[in-house]
Amino acid sequence: MTWDLLLTGGEAGDVAVSGGRIAAIGPALPRDAREVADVSGCLVTPGLIDLHTHVGPGYWGIDPDPIAWCSGVTSWVDAGSAGAYTVTGLRRVADAAAVRVHALLNISAVGLAGRTGESRDLANCDVALAVDTIQANRDLFHGVKVRIDAETVGANGVEPLRRGLAAAQACGVPVMVHIGTAPPSLDEVLDLLRPGDLVTHCSSGIAAPLGPSVRAAAGRGVLLDLGHGSGGFAFDVLEAQLDAGLRPYTVSTDLHARSLHGPVFDLPTTMAKLLAVGVPLADVIAAVTAHPAAALGLTCALEVGAPADIAIFDVREEPLTVVDAHRQVRVSPVRLVNRATYVAGRLLPPRLPAPPAPWIPLTDAQRSALDRRSQAIRDLLTTPLVGVDGLAEQFPRRSS
Incomplete structure (x- = not known):
């Protein structure tokens, strides 16, 4: 059987997905999948x-x-x-x-x-x-x-x-x-x-x-x-x-x-x-x-037969300053950074957020940060993705 997705190297073993559900979990599952993702060292939940x-x-x-x-x-x-x-x-x-x-x-x-x-x-x-x-x-x-x-x-x-x-x-x-x-x-x-x-x-x-x-x-x-x-x-x-x-x-x-x-x-x-x-x-x-x-x-x-809704995180051993609703500050010893999110075995693609509604109160700092983020996204997307070394000649010219 060819699985749709295989996540390899997780703490609980490999996770295979077929038809939107978890098909198998275990060590060293066969690499017979349409897509294989290495999640070694990650937290899989x-x-x-x-x-x-x-x-x-x-x-x-x-x-x-x-x-x-x-x-x-x-x-x-x-x-x-x-x-x-x-x-x-x-x-x-x-x-x-x-x-x-x-x-x-x-x-x-x-x-x-x-x-x-x-x-x-x-x-x-x-x-x-x-x-x-x-x-x-x-x-x-x-x-x-x-x-x-x-x-x-x-x-x-x-x-x-x-x-x-x-x-x-x-x-x-x-x-x-x-x-x-x-x-x-x-x-x-x-x-x-x-x-x-x-x-x-x-x-x-x-x-x-x-x-x-x-x-x-x-x-x-x-x-x-x-x-x-x-x-x-x-x-x-x-x-x-x-x-x-x-x-x-x-x-x-x-x-x-x-x-x-x-x-x-x-x-x-x-x-x-x-x-x-x-x-x-x-x-x-x-x-x-x-x-x-x-x-x-x-x-x-994460069990066989369950919907293949899966989250992959890096657990970074680095301090993260966090704040509550009243601007009280504490420091977390680790930071959880999402690497991938799957719903029914499908990787969620990147999506850009909409700007805040006009009735939402924002500080000057929040507005400035949103402007910087928008500019960073614009800069990223208006820069060519790769140079000549990253391209292939998709339609070669015929030699005369």
Whole structure:
């Protein structure tokens, strides 16, 4: 049998791919493949799952493909960009993407068309409509998303969360709840959650989830998700949680239009922030592969028969300075650099990112960096790829 792809020299052995799935794993597999890639010395993982992103339509959304091909993220979970009214827009994104797009349905039917405020009108938080939408789109939706903070819910307190939980219960899926500025209080939010539900921004410097209610929630099986974002992660809060025996079950970026250019950048950079506070690499890998897969019932494994979603990394033993949402700095002992990303055995090709939307606030430094990057890309692409020594005469002239 001729395989489609063979990755050779990985720590777990060679990996053969056929028909979009892993066909064999083992030492010194036969080199009978259409494409052979040497990954000796590299970290080979299942394609990463980013449990909290925004790739759907609206204020926060970004295109996943220009980030995925050089970050190893093959499964993107859109966390509430779409509500019942805007599912069609998210479906178009999912159908067009080279990566796998999964989603959590916003309990507010308007989703995240705007920056905030989607649950101030409780008429938008229609439980029956949310249930019908999930049931009609089971391939896309794996849970419910509810944002609970003062701006989002206004005077409605935790009622949008109660409705999100009711919809999730009816569909047999978890809820992911965003925490932020009170009211309502963090205790009110956490006390409602069930085993298997997720708290995103779990190390938020704004919500500061450090009290007994967090320990009680984690103790009964509520899952802590990092959800970095542009304002949802603080090193000092995470360090205090680690000292108290609490650790994020899943590590996600909350990558969106306002966090893409910093402070998040991508999932490997976010993973380095866990390494910087002493979380072992194997545990960080689990938090972006096996754990998010278990949380939402997804497939993520390097095993025969599994989809051939694979990420290849260089693990460089060099310090990497990383920053949280509040400009606190730590240093990771290693840097994870993606070398290749495969979805269903297909190598994701390079893609250039679109410029930021006009409503995205950027610092002068970010704008200058984007201008320099654009110029560097232009310079690269306007320089001939090779000189005469790198060319062949494709259509030789006939000798007369």
